[in-house]
Each structure stands twice: as C-alpha cells, then as structure tokens.
Amino acid sequence: MSAGFEPFRIIIVGGGIAGLAAAIGLRSVGRKITVLEQSSQHKEIGAAISLQPNATKILEKWGLGPLLERKGGMPDKGFKMFSTDGTLKASIPFSRETYGADRVLYHRVDLLDALKEAATTEDGPGEPASIVLSSRVIGCDTSNATVTLVDGTSFSGDLIIGADGIHSKLRKLVTGSDTGAVPTGTSAYRIIVPTSQLIANPGISSFIDLKAPWTSMIMGHDRRVIMGPCREGKLFSMVCLVPDEFMNEKSSTDSWTSEGSTEKLLQSFESFPEWLKEIFRAAPSLGLWQLRDIQPLKTWVKDRVILIGDAAHAMLPTQGQGASQSVEDAEALQEFFSDIHSGPSAAEVNARLEMVFKCRYERVTLIQGYSRQQAGPATTENGQKITMNTLEFSDYNCGYEGAKKWLSTSSVGTTV
Ligand SMILES: Cc1cc2nc3c(=O)[nH]c(=O)nc-3n(C[C@H](O)[C@H](O)[C@H](O)COP(=O)(O)OP(=O)(O)OC[C@H]3O[C@@H](n4cnc5c(N)ncnc54)[C@H](O)[C@@H]3O)c2cc1C
Known part of the structure; x- marks a missing residue:
C-alpha cells in the first residue's frame, strides 16, 4: 500500500x-x-x-x-433414485460440461x-x-x-x-x-457413519455402492432420504426429511446437536427398504432438528x-x-x-x-x-x-x- x-x-x-x-x-x-x-x-x-x-x-x-x-472434495457423478421398496429406478449422471463445473460433495469440517x-x-x-x-x-x-x-x-x-x-x-x-427463522413444517435427521462399518454388512453393501460418489435418494410421498459418501468415501452421510406432524419425537428448533432416537427414526421410515434401516441401526449418533428458513x-x-x-x-x-x-x-x-x-x-x-x-x-x-x-x-x-x-x-x-x-x-x- x-x-x-x-x-x-x-x-x-x-x-x-x-x-x-x-x-x-x-x-x-x-x-x-x-x-x-x-x-x-x-x-x-x-x-x-x-x-x-x-x-x-x-x-x-x-x-x-x-x-x-x-x-477430500468428491465430484458427484449424479443422482440415483430408489423407490421405497429399495429398487434402483433411475440414474441421472452429471457431466462437468453441462454447467462448466462439478457438483462436489464435502464433509462440512473439510x-x-x-x-x-x-x-x-x-x-x-x-x-x-x-x-x-x-x-x-x-x-x-x-x-x-x-x-x-x-x-x-x-x-x-x-x-x-x-x-x-x-x-x-x-x-x-x-x-x-x-x-x-420460520418453521417450514419439515424436520431432518442427520446421520454420518464410517463407511468401513457399513461395507462389512452385505445386507447394505449388496444394495448400494457406499463409496461411489453418487447422491442417492429415496422419495416417499411426504418423506425422503438423501445420502452419499464424503471425505474420499471414508464416511457415508444421510439426511432424512420428515413432516413435523409425523415426527415421532420432538426436534430441536435451531441446534445441530440435538440427539434423535434410532427407534423413532425407524418408525418414521417404516415403509422404506430394509438395507436403509440397517444403515440407521449402524449410526453412532443421530442429529435431529426442525428445518427453518426466513x-x-x-x-x-x-x-x-x-x-x-x-x-x-x-x-x-x-x-x-x-x-x-x-x-x-x-x-x-x-x-x-x-x-x-x-x-x-x-x-x-x-x-x-x-x-x-x-x-x-x-x-x-x-x-x-x-x-x-x-x-x-x-x-x-x-x-x-x-x-x-x-x-x-x-x-x-x-x-x-x-x-x-x-x-x-x-x-x-x-x-x-
Ligand atoms: C439439513 C441441511 C442441509 C444442508 N445441505 C446443504 C447442501 O448440501 N448444500 C448447500 O449449499 N447448503 C446446504 N445447507 C445450507 C447451508 O448449510 C447454509 O446455507 C450455509 O452453511 C450458510 O452459511 P452461513 O455462513 O451464512 O451461516 P452459518 O453456517 O450459520 O455461519 C454463521 C457463522 O456466524 C457465527 N455467528 C453467529 N452469530 C454470531 C455473532 N453474533 N457474532 C459472531 N459470530 C456469529 C456462527 O458461529 C457461524 O460460524 C444445508 C442446511 C441444512 C439445515
């Protein structure tokens, strides 16, 4: 200067x-x-x-x-859409050429x-x-x-x-x-699990490729799960969205640290595939909070x-x-x-x-x-x-x- x-x-x-x-x-x-x-x-x-x-x-x-x-950023290869019975219905690949850059998956800390x-x-x-x-x-x-x-x-x-x-x-x-911040009628569970823990379970790994950088979604009528790997495939992350009125427990309004219960999560996603519920059961902890916007x-x-x-x-x-x-x-x-x-x-x-x-x-x-x-x-x-x-x-x-x-x-x- x-x-x-x-x-x-x-x-x-x-x-x-x-x-x-x-x-x-x-x-x-x-x-x-x-x-x-x-x-x-x-x-x-x-x-x-x-x-x-x-x-x-x-x-x-x-x-x-x-x-x-x-x-550890991982360029995302695309969306995989599963039905609630766990069947892969569609793969929608992403191409870097479409928008001139990648969609990239990160661990938030990284x-x-x-x-x-x-x-x-x-x-x-x-x-x-x-x-x-x-x-x-x-x-x-x-x-x-x-x-x-x-x-x-x-x-x-x-x-x-x-x-x-x-x-x-x-x-x-x-x-x-x-x-x-306005409640928007939706609450979210957030889960992160070491991939090594899930791969050992054929009840999970034979249904979904846990390390491949794809964003997988299971869309129910009023609830959905969005999941994929991060940190070079060492961790598997999920966010599970549920309408507030169907929540089986009370979520926090503004904290990421409120603990959810596996049993109640399983109840909320009862009609979703068994391999998904196996991932829920393996989660060391569940974050739970109510989603808000302004x-x-x-x-x-x-x-x-x-x-x-x-x-x-x-x-x-x-x-x-x-x-x-x-x-x-x-x-x-x-x-x-x-x-x-x-x-x-x-x-x-x-x-x-x-x-x-x-x-x-x-x-x-x-x-x-x-x-x-x-x-x-x-x-x-x-x-x-x-x-x-x-x-x-x-x-x-x-x-x-x-x-x-x-x-x-x-x-x-x-x-x-
Ligand atoms: C479930 C969920 C999933 C999401 N997934 C995605 C996604 O995949 N992709 C995406 O793009 N976005 C996603 N988002 C949104 C994204 O996380 C936020 O939009 C983004 O982090 C906003 O960043 P920010 O810096 O504005 O706010 P914040 O991340 O909240 O940061 C605010 C910072 O300010 C500090 N601070 C607050 N008050 C004060 C104060 N008074 N004085 C000094 N410091 C203060 C806080 O400690 C914090 O460090 C998601 C959000 C949620 C809830």
Whole structure:
C-alpha cells in the first residue's frame, strides 16, 4: 500500500461458509479484513454438504480447486433414485460440461478448513484475513460502521458484512424488523457413519455402492432420504426429511446437536427398504432438528452494512443451494468492490452495496421459493401426480455466470 493511503477496512461478522467466502473474495492489496467469529473452536458440525456447479465455478476462479481436492472434495457423478421398496429406478449422471463445473460433495469440517486456509494463507492476494475467535457481536452502529462485542470491545471499519447465519443479530439492525427463522413444517435427521462399518454388512453393501460418489435418494410421498459418501468415501452421510406432524419425537428448533432416537427414526421410515434401516441401526449418533428458513427481506443493506448468506436468505436444503448462494454473494461483493483499494467514502460503500443487493436479490429469492416448493409432497394425496422434479430448476440454479455477467445484461447498467 502506498504511503498516505488509508486501508480499506472490512469487518465480517461470522466465520461460516458465507463469511469466509467473502473474506477470500475480497482479499486484495490495500485492504484489511477482520472476521469476528463467536465460537472459540470454529468447527463445523459432522455432516456432508454439496456445493453446486454455480459455486464450484467461483471457487475454481479463485484458484481453490487443488486445495478443495486435497481436503477430500468428491465430484458427484449424479443422482440415483430408489423407490421405497429399495429398487434402483433411475440414474441421472452429471457431466462437468453441462454447467462448466462439478457438483462436489464435502464433509462440512473439510470445506470450512479449506475456506479458512484460503482466507488466511500468506500466499493469497493482499494481506491474509485475520479471524478473531470468541468474538460474539451483539450490536452494530450502521452509520459509523462499528460493531460491538458482548465484552464491550468495538471494531470499526469502512464496510461491515453480516454473515452471522440464520439467527443473525445484525438482521434487525439492517432491516428494522425481523420475523426470525420460520418453521417450514419439515424436520431432518442427520446421520454420518464410517463407511468401513457399513461395507462389512452385505445386507447394505449388496444394495448400494457406499463409496461411489453418487447422491442417492429415496422419495416417499411426504418423506425422503438423501445420502452419499464424503471425505474420499471414508464416511457415508444421510439426511432424512420428515413432516413435523409425523415426527415421532420432538426436534430441536435451531441446534445441530440435538440427539434423535434410532427407534423413532425407524418408525418414521417404516415403509422404506430394509438395507436403509440397517444403515440407521449402524449410526453412532443421530442429529435431529426442525428445518427453518426466513421470509425474503425487504433489503439487505443499511448505510455501510450488508447481510449475506443465511443471515440474508436462509433457505431449505431441498436444492442444496444455501451454501452455494453464500459463495455467489461473496463473488458479487468481490466484483462490485474490485477497484477499491483504500478507505472509500460512506456514500461510495453504500452505493456499491445497493448494487450487490440488486444483483443478488431476485435470483436468491426465487431459489428460496423453489426450495420451499420442493419441500412439499412428491406426489398428490392420491399418490398419482408427481408435483416436483429434482432437476427442474437445475439450469437456473447452476447456470449462473456471476455478477459481471449480470451487470452486462441488466438494465441497471454499468454505473456504480
Ligand atoms: C439439513 C441441511 C442441509 C444442508 N445441505 C446443504 C447442501 O448440501 N448444500 C448447500 O449449499 N447448503 C446446504 N445447507 C445450507 C447451508 O448449510 C447454509 O446455507 C450455509 O452453511 C450458510 O452459511 P452461513 O455462513 O451464512 O451461516 P452459518 O453456517 O450459520 O455461519 C454463521 C457463522 O456466524 C457465527 N455467528 C453467529 N452469530 C454470531 C455473532 N453474533 N457474532 C459472531 N459470530 C456469529 C456462527 O458461529 C457461524 O460460524 C444445508 C442446511 C441444512 C439445515
């Protein structure tokens, strides 16, 4: 940085996928990035997550391909659809060529570790981001771009990014009101099992290839199981969705750590195949919680503060787009601030944040809506008409080409 220039100070509240992706995208000369993370351990939960081609494209553009592969990311070969009697009904292969990038399966811990490394390595552009743990933000003065921690410490910047998840503290301060996380009528069991434990059981391994990187689904009328390997096939992960009213136990509203019972899970999936129930029985533990999203917000921006990720647009996991949309948010921030390398004026920051919002809002709101729609029953009450199609929105979701492309085709024009 040249003498006499003030650095562009960026404060990110929350070190999840959205916050870290923003730190990576915004790293550049003349910038000082601080990530404030409330937890002391900064660990993700033990579960799998998939990033869709729209997000993979951005991570590859940032040069993270080799790092993510080293951390155990597995390109997904496609969907395998099973009926509830356990018969394989269809295989729908994915091709990297379709959207220009892979859908990739990760263990959440590995993905978070990779993003942390990319945000903080000396090798990246500009100064490495600094992650300050045990820093729980409880207040934000949007006009002064200052946040306050629970211990009274304050941090001031030129730009504040609220990436503090579905239970965001910053949301109300930005939007003026907050209806909070809304129950969506669905609860989820999350299971992760060492693959070696399952392969030894022919009652499982003769029905499903546990190590092959495919996403398998069993779709019942109002409940479904989505499963596949992660961490180079060493672990097998499942998410089992059940309507709340049919839950045989009470799920947690906001925690990943609430324990479910195998017996009750077996009751909920009684009519599903025996080999699936064998996997349930082998699970060392069951996470259980009620799925929530938020209503589309009127704005994500106030003064020099913007909300991104689940803080701005938490959505149901039915299209696996929550984290991928967070990565898209980060890419939009990168694009609209690309020419700012020293302390900008408040008006300049606000104008660019409004552009990020314009670029992202319509797309994310549509995907939030699709995700809700897909959580509905797969068949009508009489069991005949299929009302949802897993691939229906694929082109829209995965064909995204980033903020620059949006700007070139949008009526908003090129002025920022
Ligand atoms: C069952 C399920 C399955 C899913 N599967 C997929 C999938 O396959 N693919 C996909 O793309 N998405 C999936 N998602 C969604 C995805 O996990 C989220 O959209 C994504 O993790 C959002 O990231 P985030 O950083 O916005 O929020 P979070 O991951 O919640 O991170 C927020 C961070 O902020 C910190 N924080 C919170 N409050 C404060 C505070 N006051 N001060 C400081 N720090 C704070 C938290 O500790 C946390 O580290 C799934 C979600 C669920 C529920």
